Amino acid sequence: MKTSTAQKCAINKKDKDLQVFFDLMGEFIFILDLSGKILFANKTVEERLGYPRHELLEMNVLEVHPSDRRDEAGLIVREMVEGKRDICPIPLLTRSGVHIPVETKITFGCWKDREVLFGISRDISNDISARKEESNYRRDLEKMVQERTVQLTLQNKEIEKELVLRRKSEEETRRRLDFEQMLSDLASRFVLDEDLDEAIDHALKELGLFTSSSRCYLFQIGSRSLTMSNTHEWCAQGVQPQREELQDLPLGTFQWWIETLEKEGQIDIPDISEMLPSAKAERELLERQGIKSLHVFAVYVKGKIGGFVGFDNCINTGSWSKEDLVLLNMFASLLGTSLTKGLHLREVVQSGSRYHAIVEDKSHFFARLEPDMTITFTNSALTELFGLDKDGFRGKNLFNVMGPEKTQSLSKSFKPEALKESWFDWEEKVISAERRDIWIQWRFSGIWGIDGELEEIQAVGSDITDARSASDKIEKALEFNRRILDSSTMGIxxxxxxxxxxxxNETAAKILGTTIETLMGYDFRKDPFWERTGLKEAAEKAFITGEPQYCGVEGEDPFGEEIDLYCHLIPFFSDEGKHILVMFEDLTAVRFATREKARADTTSAVIEAMSVGILVHDMEGTIIATNSFFEKGLGISKDRLIGAKFQELILANSMPHERLHLLKHDELSRKGQTFDPVQFHLETEGRSVRCYECSVSFLKNSENKKVQVVKTFKDITHILESEKKINETRAMSQAILTASTDGILLIDNNYIIKMANTAFSSRFGMESGEICNRNILHLIPEELRGKIQNIAEGVFHSGRSAQYEYKRADLYLHNAGFPMFDEMNNIKGMAIISRDLTEHHLMEEKLKEQTFQLERSNAELQQFAYVASHDLQEPLRMVSSFLQLLSKKYQGHIDENADTYINFAVDGATRMQILIQDLLSYSRIESRGREFTRVDCNFVFQEILSDLRIFINDNNASVTSEELPVIWADEGQIYSLLLNLIQNGLKYSKEHSPRVHVTAFLRELKWEFSVEDNGIGIDSQFHERIFKIFQRLHGKDEYSGTGIGLAICKRIVDRHKGEIWLDSESGRGSRFYFTIPCRKEVSSL
Amino acid sequence: MISRSNVRRKRILVVEDNPGDVALMREAIVEGEFHYHLSIAKNGDNAISYLRNLADDTCSSLPDLILLDLNLPGKNGHEVLQEIKEDSRMKLIPVVILSSSDNERDVSRSYELNANSHVRKPGNLMEFANVLKVIETFWLKTAELP
Structure with missing residues (x-):
């Protein structure tokens, strides 16, 4: 397409205008050629980047971008040009090297006749800070929630860890306590039981059970140290006893075993398969017995290895602690002592000094006391402990030896009389001569005389320092646990x-809002809270299955507080039976935070999805937040809105006449004043005008000061339109209702009038408003209520309309009732259209009356016709007949006068007969008329011709016609009509050769016939009169006839709904016209 | 004609209340030179009782033709006609209705009731005479009667 110079000028001018416009804009605007060379840059570029324009025009646009991001910028621009990206986020670089953060959009365009790129960069520094603030806020919130969650998780884990630890230590403690208890039981057994074998068996059993070993046994090395034999064993259920097999095993074969025992005092084989080759014999033996692992402890008898006690396949091997080993070693040494003691005993028996041997057993302390606690004897172990000589304690009072503190403690619990029932145990710590802390467990027993008096007290003590130190540790562990318990953030x-x-623990009390004291001793089975929340069920399950249970608890706690807990129910066992540990954490805060976050997320999504526009601006009018409503409706993007001034938005898009008003409201809002929703119009992108409603609210800061204005915009265009439509429709309906002469009303199911028009209400002499809410049944006469109610109920039940008529007072009414449905398709009432047919009825009555009258007069006319034809003719016939008879018989017999008179009389009678006949014919046109049929007028004309042939011949007349139509008529009457008119034409001829011509043509759906003659013509003053009956214009001597012919013609034409008239002048012939309508019109009439 | 002279005179019953018409008939029939025995009944009842008497009397014979006027006092002509035609003894007698009425319904009614013909009384004396002659010629001279 060629561009004319004028067009070019116009374009150039337009480009120049654009430049001016661009200079006014705050955005950076570049026009670039396709290589990125700057063809134009607006004032903003010039001023903010600090380059003079002429310099800019020699630059490539990449040069105003940071050097390290130019490649990236080039790439992005390419992508934008290809439509893969919308926005370039690379900042602009000023001459002084400052970065201005911008968002750049690029579009293709045409400028100065060439294809160019338009680059528009918007400074987003403000956006960034605003966004940052918002995102910071969100991030803070999220962080808070996250931290809280992490914290809780950590706490959770910690508590779990603590719990494991606690459980473990508890278990260990328990186990150790048990072990310790067991050992001390065993020790006393060893000391006091006479049957050593039984004690050993018992001990092996206890230990075997305790360590979950498959077999627990004692080997003793023979007295000559050549063999070893299994002397005692205990086997777990289902384990094959081995003792019989393991007798007199030669020590030389198991050299490794013995050497290890001697060297280490114990042998620990966690896995038989990993034994050294040097222990081949041992391994084979063990494998034969199906042993996988074992642990044996050397038993020292009289200072050297006298055997070993072993545990096969014990489950706990791996986890045995040092303390365990110590304890087991202790057991081994105890066993050794006992065995030694057994040997001693044997020796005592052998030497007869059994008592001494026992007493002098180094491993036990022994003392004998008087009932007043005076020491009479101590064994060497005891005196040696304190570094005293043999009689160091003799004669001293025990209480004095012990020091006041211990004495007080001991005397408090120890009552010598109680020894009668049982022995008394007491533990004390003493400081040995070697300055060691030694724990001694004493057992006091009484020796009673025959008289029942306490004679002596014996005290046997053993060194339990090792056991005691373990116990101390346990005590400490327990204390630690307690502290953990109390510091735990979980309720326990x-x-x-x-x-x-x-x-x-404290936390539990705090979460539950009560005190530890209240909680303690509380029976959970009797607690409705446990019952209600399912905790009880979970607890019972834990008891039965032994499996931990978990249970969430929400709702009110027993003290009426709202709580949200997550509970762990962990079953465990102890001496006192089954227990359950309930740990719970308070999730109320977590849930609240999670909920708040979800709510915040939902809120922003909801705001985005809302069909209402939301705009938040500060008190200066700078828009802070909005949703995409304006983008959809007005084509103003969110980005463009944010940071813009609300006032400017109004100026740009509002209608001029509303602008002032809007600005006033905006000012009010920025002053913090509220106002009723404002309606106004905005021009949209597509140049159409939409109507909006704006309401305003405020956001307050923590000091209750209004800091932000929230404006919501509702597009009410369609609401207004539909309101308008509704109003129009309503007005139309109202007009129709008012204009209607029919009564129109709506009633509900209870016959209450909900609406009625004036036509209806005026029947009751009321205004239409006045009649509303009345019961229709109360308005109508009582006798009609049943009928109306029946009809209405029919409509209500069937849902079909009904029509009915009734007469009320003087009114005849025709009503139609239509059911009305509600949204659920239920019948909610009925619309009634009541037509007043009173007038109609009156008319009908009148018509009936008239018809009746007409029929009667017709009948009378018929009667008259009959009378005329019969009763009148009868006497006339007599007169006429006898006059004729008279004239025939007596003519010429009387005189001439008589003859003349008779002739007059005969003539008169004859004429009267003709008149009566004519009158009859005339009257019979209606009553004797036949039904209309197709009539071919040509055929009728031919018939007339043949009937008049004689007259025509005689009078040299001519009767002619054109082609005549076929019409819808009474054929006989058409014959009479044409005959009469033709005869008329022939009769009133002045010459001897009368001519009559008949024509017909169609005019306005009627056939117009004309019968033209060349006769005497009729003076125009008679044209009306000649169609009247018996109207004659000429004397009967001139032209014969009764004057009935044309009257009959008129009557026939009238019957055919046609017209008849004539066109004639005296002496110039006449032309008679008549019309016969075409069939359609006739039949419709 | 002579050969017929000794034949029994034909008997005609005229049912007519108007003496004028009776006179005209007598005149016409006399004028026609035929001699018939003319019986006159002035109303329907008379006519019926006359006919029944004749029918009952074995010595007398029934009329050969009945001329019946419609416009009669009391029973009208059609009623009389009906009675005659419903009586098996009389129904074979030809009945000619003579009436001044040419009312279509009257004519139809006559034939419905089995009249042998319906003839209109002409107003003109000559015509009336002619009509009577025609009736005589046909019913009494031409047609063979039972």
């Missing part, structure tokens, strides 16, 4: 299977 409660609460 322990319940016994009886339901009683044994333990509670």
């Amino acid at each position: 409660l322990t319940y016994h299977s009886s339901g009683e609460c044994l333990q509670a």
Whole structure:
């Protein structure tokens, strides 16, 4: 397409205008050629980047971008040009090297006749800070929630760890306590039982059970140290006893075994398969017995290895601690002592000094006391312990020796009389001569005389320092546990299977809003809270299955507080039976935070999805937040809105006449004043005008000061339109209702009038408003209520309309009732259209009356016709007949006068007969008329011709016609009509050769006939009169006839709904016209 | 004609209340030179009782033709006609209705009731005479009667 110079000028001018416009804009605007060379840059570029324009025009656009991001910028621009990206986020670089953050959009365009790129960069520094603020806020919130969650998780883990630890230490403690208890039991057994073998068997059993070993046994090395034999064993259920097989095993074969025992005092084989080759014999023996692992401890008898005690396949091997080993070693040494003691005993028996041997057993302390606690004897172990000589304690009072503190403690619990029932145990710590702390467990027993008096007290003590130190550790561990328990952020409660609460920590009390004291001893089985929340069920399950249970608890706690807990129920066992540990954490805060976050997320999504526009601006009018409503409706993107001034938005898009008003409201809003929703119009992108409603609210800061204005915009265009439509429709309906002469009303199911028009209400002499809410049944006469109600109920039930008529007072009404449905398709009432047919009825009555009258007069006319034809003719016939008879018989017999008179009389009678006949014919046109048929007028004309042939011949007349139509008529009457008119034409001829011509043509759906003659013509003053009956214009001597012919013609034409008239002048012939309508019109009439 | 002279005179019953018409008939029939025995009944009842008497009397014979006027006092002509035609003894007698009425319904009614013909009384004396002659010629001279 060629561009004319003028066009070019116009374009150039337009480009120049654009430049001016661009200079006014705050955005950076570049026009670039396709290589990126700057063809134009607006004032903003010039001013903010600090380059003079002429310099800019020699630059490539990449040069105003940071040098390290130019490649990236080039790439992005390419992608934008290809439509793969919308925005370039690379900042602009000023001459002084400052970065201005911008968002750049690029579009293709045409400028100065060439294809160019338009680059528009918007400074987004403000956006960034605003966004940062918002995202910071969100991030803070998220972070808070996250931190809280992490914290809780960590706490959770910690508590779990603590719990494991605690459980473990508890278990260990328990086990150790058990072990210790067991050992001390065993020790006393060894000391006191006479049957050593039984004690050993018992000990092996206890230990075997305790260590879950498959077999627990004692080997003793023969007295000559050549063989070893299994002397005692205990086997777990299902384990094959081995003792019989293991007798007199030669020590030389098991050299490794003995050497290891001697060297280490114990042998620990965690896995038989990993034994050294040097222990081949041992390995073979062990494998034969199906042993996988074992642990044996040397038993020292009289200072050298006298055997070993072993544990096969014990489950706990791997986890045995040093303390365990110490304890087991202790057992081994105890066993050794006992065995030694056994040997001693044997020796005592042999030497007869058994008592001494026992007493002098180094491993035990022994003392004998008077009932007043005076020491009478101590064994060497005891005196040696304190570095005293043999009689160091003799004669001293025990209480004095012990020092006041111990004495007080001992005397408090020890009552010598009680020894009668049982022995008394007491532990004390003493400081040995070697300055070591030694724990001694004493057992006091009484020796009673025959008289029942306490004679002597014996005290046997053993060194339990090792056991005691373990116990101390356990005590410390327990204390540690307690501290953990109390510092735990989880609520921890322990319940016994009886339901009683044994333990509670501070946190539990705090979460539950009560005190530890209240919680303690509380029976969970009797607690409705446990029952209600399912905790009880979970606890019972834990008791039965032994599996931990977990249970969430939401709702009100027993003290009416709203809580949200997550509970762990962990069953465990102890001496006192089954227990359950309930740990719970308070999730209320977590849930709240999670909920808040979800709510915040949802809120922003909801705001985005809302069909209302939301705009938040500060008190200066700078828009802070909005949703995409304006983008959809007005084509103003969110980005463009944010940071813009609200006032400018109004100026740009509002209608001029509303602008002032809007600005006033905006000012009010920025002053913090509220106002009723404002309606206004904005021009949209597509140049159409839409109507919006704006309401305003405020966001307050923590000091209750209004800091942001929230404006919501509703597009109410369609609401207004539909309101308008509704109003129009309503007005139309109202007009129709008012204009209607029919009564129109709506009633509900209870016959209450909900609406009625004036036509209806005026029947009751009321205004239409006045009649509303009345019961229709109360308005109508009582006798009609039943009928109307029946009809209405029919409509209500069937849902079909009904029509009915009734007469009320003087009114005849025709009503139609239509059911009305609600949205659920239920019948909610009925619309009634009531037509007043009173007038109609009156007319009908009148018509009936008239018809009746007409029929009667017709009948009378018929009667008259009959009378005329019969009763009148009868006497006339007599007159006429006898006059004729008279004239025939007596003519010429009387005189001439008589003859003349008779002739007059005969003539008169004859004429009267003709008149009566004519009158009859005339009257019979209606009553004797036949039904209309197709009539071919040509055929009728031919018939007339043949009937008049004689007259025509005689009078040299001519009767002619054109082609005549076929019409819808009474054929006989058409014959009479044409005959009459033709005869008329022939009769009133002045010459001897009368001519009559008949024509017909179609005019306006009627056939117009004309009968033209060349006769005497009729003076125009008679044209009306000649169609009247018996109207004659000439004397009967001139032209014969009664004057009935044309009257009959008129009557026939009238019957055919046609017209008849004539066109004639005296002496110039006449032309008679008549019309016969075409069939259609006739039949419709 | 002579050969017929000794034949029994034909008997005609005229049912007519108008003495004028009776006179005209007598005149016409006399004028026609035929001699018939003319019986006159002035109303329907008379006519019926006359006919029944004749029918009952074995010595007398029934008329050969009945001329019946429609416009009669009391029973009208059609009623009389009906009675005659419903009586098996009389129904074979030809009945000619003579009436001044040419009312279509009257004519139809006559034939419905089995009249042998319906003839209109002409107003003109000559015509009336002619009509009577025609009736005589046909019914009494031409047609063979039972």
